[in-house]
Amino acid sequence: MKFSARNTLKGKIKKVEHGAVNSEIQVELPGGAVLTSIITKTSAQNLDLKEGKEVYAVIKASNVMIATD
Amino acid sequence: MKFSARNTLKGKIKKVEHGAVNSEIQVELPGGAVLTSIITKTSAQNLDLKEGKEVYAVIKASNVMIATD
Amino acid sequence: MKFSARNTLKGKIKKVEHGAVNSEIQVELPGGAVLTSIITKTSAQNLDLKEGKEVYAVIKASNVMIATD
Amino acid sequence: MKFSARNTLKGKIKKVEHGAVNSEIQVELPGGAVLTSIITKTSAQNLDLKEGKEVYAVIKASNVMIATD
Amino acid sequence: MKFSARNTLKGKIKKVEHGAVNSEIQVELPGGAVLTSIITKTSAQNLDLKEGKEVYAVIKASNVMIATD
Amino acid sequence: MKFSARNTLKGKIKKVEHGAVNSEIQVELPGGAVLTSIITKTSAQNLDLKEGKEVYAVIKASNVMIATD
Numbered sequence: 586m587k588f589s590a591r592n593t594l595k596g597k598i599k600k601v602e603h604g605a606v607n608s609e610i611q612v613e614l615p616g617g618a619v620l621t622s623i624i625t626k627t628s629a630q631n632l633d634l635k636e637g638k639e640v641y642a643v644i645k646a647s648n649v650m651i652a653t654d
Numbered sequence: 655m656k657f658s659a660r661n662t663l664k665g666k667i668k669k670v671e672h673g674a675v676n677s678e679i680q681v682e683l684p685g686g687a688v689l690t691s692i693i694t695k696t697s698a699q700n701l702d703l704k705e706g707k708e709v710y711a712v713i714k715a716s717n718v719m720i721a722t723d
Numbered sequence: 724m725k726f727s728a729r730n731t732l733k734g735k736i737k738k739v740e741h742g743a744v745n746s747e748i749q750v751e752l753p754g755g756a757v758l759t760s761i762i763t764k765t766s767a768q769n770l771d772l773k774e775g776k777e778v779y780a781v782i783k784a785s786n787v788m789i790a791t792d
Numbered sequence: 793m794k795f796s797a798r799n800t801l802k803g804k805i806k807k808v809e810h811g812a813v814n815s816e817i818q819v820e821l822p823g824g825a826v827l828t829s830i831i832t833k834t835s836a837q838n839l840d841l842k843e844g845k846e847v848y849a850v851i852k853a854s855n856v857m858i859a860t861d
Numbered sequence: 862m863k864f865s866a867r868n869t870l871k872g873k874i875k876k877v878e879h880g881a882v883n884s885e886i887q888v889e890l891p892g893g894a895v896l897t898s899i900i901t902k903t904s905a906q907n908l909d910l911k912e913g914k915e916v917y918a919v920i921k922a923s924n925v926m927i928a929t930d
Numbered sequence: 931m932k933f934s935a936r937n938t939l940k941g942k943i944k945k946v947e948h949g950a951v952n953s954e955i956q957v958e959l960p961g962g963a964v965l966t967s968i969i970t971k972t973s974a975q976n977l978d979l980k981e982g983k984e985v986y987a988v989i990k991a992s993n994v995m996i997a998t999d
Contacts, residue, residue, distance in 0.1 A: 586724055588781070589766040589858040591690040593721070604950030605811030606830065609970060610720055616685050621660040622718035623951065623970065625784050625816060625830065628727040632722050641721040643726070646763050647854050647992050648717035649691035651679055651934040652662070652710040653701050655931055657988070658927040658973040673743030674880030675899065678763060692744065692763065694885060694899065694991050697934040712933070715970050716785050716923050720727040729828040731859070742881030747901060748858055754823050759798040760856035761882065761901065770860050779859040785923050786855035787829035789817055789865040790800070790848040791839050793862055795919070796904040796996040812949030813968065832922050832954060832968060835865040850864070853901050854992050867966040869997070886996055892961050897936040898994035908998050917997040924993035925967035927955055928938070928986040929977050 592644040596620065601634050610634055612642050661713040665689065670703050679703055681711050730782040734758065739772050748772055750780050799851040803827065808841050817841055819849050868920040872896065877910050886910055888918050937989040941965065946979050955979055957987050 596612040599619060608629035610622040620642045634640065665681040668688060677698035679691045689711045703709065734750040737757060746767035748760040758780045772778065803819040806826060815836035817829040827849045841847065872888040875895060884905035886898040896918045910916065941957040944964060953974035955967040965987045979985065 586726075586779075587770055587860045588721075588724075588726070589760075589762040589770060590719070591763060591766060594687060594689075602951055604952065606809055606814050606816040607811065607951050609715070609951040609972075612720070614685075616683075618663060620713075620718055621715040621970065621972075622720055622727075623716040623785070624720055624727040625729055625828065627816075627828075628720070628729060628784075632720060632725055632727060634720065634722075638722070641724075643719040643721050644689075644713055644717060645855075645857060646678070646690040646766075647692040647761070648713060648990075649689055650659070650712040650990060651681070651691055651693055651697070651701060651703065652657075652712050653703075653707070653932045655933075655986075656929045656977055657931075657933070658967075658969040658977060660970055660973060671744055673745065675878055675883050675885040676744050676880065678744040678765075690763065690765075691934075692992070693934040694897065694936055696885075696897075697936060697991075701932055701934060710931075714924075714926060715973075716968070717783075719783060722725045726859075728857070732825060732827075740882055742883065745882050747853070747882040747903075750858070752823070754821075756801060758851075758856055759853040759901065759903075760858055761854040762858055766858070770858060772858065772860075776860070781857040781859050782827075782851055782855060784816070784828040785830040786851060786921075787827055788797070788850040788921060789819070789829055789831055789835070789839060789841065790795075790850050791841075791845070791863045793864075793917075794908055794998045795862075795864070796898075796900040796908060798901060798904060813947055813952050813954040814949065829865075830923070831865040832867060832966065834954075834966075835867060835922075839863055839865060848862075852993075852995060853904075854899070864997075866995070870963060870965075885991070888996070890961075892959070894939060896989075896994055897991040898996055899992040900996055904996070908996060910996065910998075914998070919995040919997050920965075920989055920993060922954070922966040923968040924989060925965055926935070926988040927957070927967055927969055927973070927977060927979065928933075928988050929979075929983070
């Protein structure tokens with residue numbers, strides 16, 4: 586399946602924390618930066634997300650903001 | 655100013671393309687990956703975004719999705 | 724590739740309209756309802772989106788609101 | 793009240809699940825497809841969302857992504 | 862129609878600027894603050910948005926971030 | 931740090947409620963209107979958000995919708 590979201594970053598899951606309906610997933614990128622994602626707990630379970638698993642963080646371009654020093 | 659958005663990735667602007675009301679900004683991360691951002695043209699002008707400028711891509715955690723192979 | 728976004732609706736492209744940096748894609752669902760999507764023009768071109776093509780509209784659960792009469 | 797969000801899909805609530813601050817609402821569309829929504833628990837309570845209630849799923853066009861096979 | 866989005870701010874349109882597929886709408890709040898909104902041009906036309914018109918800016922709670930000095 | 935998000939509203943925290951992974955923050959604006967924000971609990975803790983603290987609600991323009999009577 587090809588996807589319109591412009592941003593796909595490969596990484597490895599560092600931590601998974603489940604709430605009642607949402608889960609927080611931390612993904613470590615190759616350079617060491619960590620991205621945090623909030624998805625539904627059902628999605629986290631459907632994708633069998635666990636520490637160490639290789640995944641992609643996917644972000645729609647209209648959700649990326651820019652900041653300057 | 656400290657900010658609630660969990661994800662901040664430092665990079666350098668690779669390309670800026672202006673539309674009538676929105677602009678597309680491409681940010682190259684240290685490892686070579688390129689993030690694409692859509693912001694208003696007014697924001698791009700206010701921040702004086704130009705090729706080569708060091709910026710941060712900022713993403714709210716609830717806008718990061720996860721995919722697996 | 725498996726994806727965390729909970730909502731995937733199959734449909735057929737009814738109309739594509741390109742702006743300078745964004746494109747508007749209209750997807751007709753089997754029952755006749757039409758979903759409108761805004762993605763970058765580059766994505767629309769990468770996916771070769773054209774009238775009549777079968778596609779999926781994909782929506783993260785946190786972006787679905789509820790209204791009542 | 794008329795609303796700028798382009799996408800409004802009528803359906804019936806199939807399931808409501810409450811977390812501490814968010815709730816997950818599943819809406820069954822006429823054709824049988826199920827949309828999942830995450831809204832605040834306070835909204836779910838204000839709208840008195842319950843299984844079987846007729847509601848609309850509302851989605852801003854910029855939050856609809858496209859995928860192809 | 863009652864709506865799950867938690868944030869509704871009444872204001873008056875200060876400026877409308879159309880692009881090819883999106884429009885930028887500026888809404889002046891009673892205290893003088895100005896909110897900027899990007900919606901599709903079709904929505905702006907459907908709602909007949911013009912300078913001086915009284916409207917509501919509507920924002921889903923998961924799209925509101927917090928910053929501190 | 932300068933930020934591309936177009937909308938920044940100053941206010942005072944009225945209420946903080948923590949869930950397992952997300953927190954709901956209510957911000958009272960000068961005119962008395964209250965904005966509700968959902969951010970991760972970790973962000974709420976990192977920013978030390980508490981009742982009475984002065985903060986900014988920050989919203990990307992593409993996340994502001996418009997409604998009319």
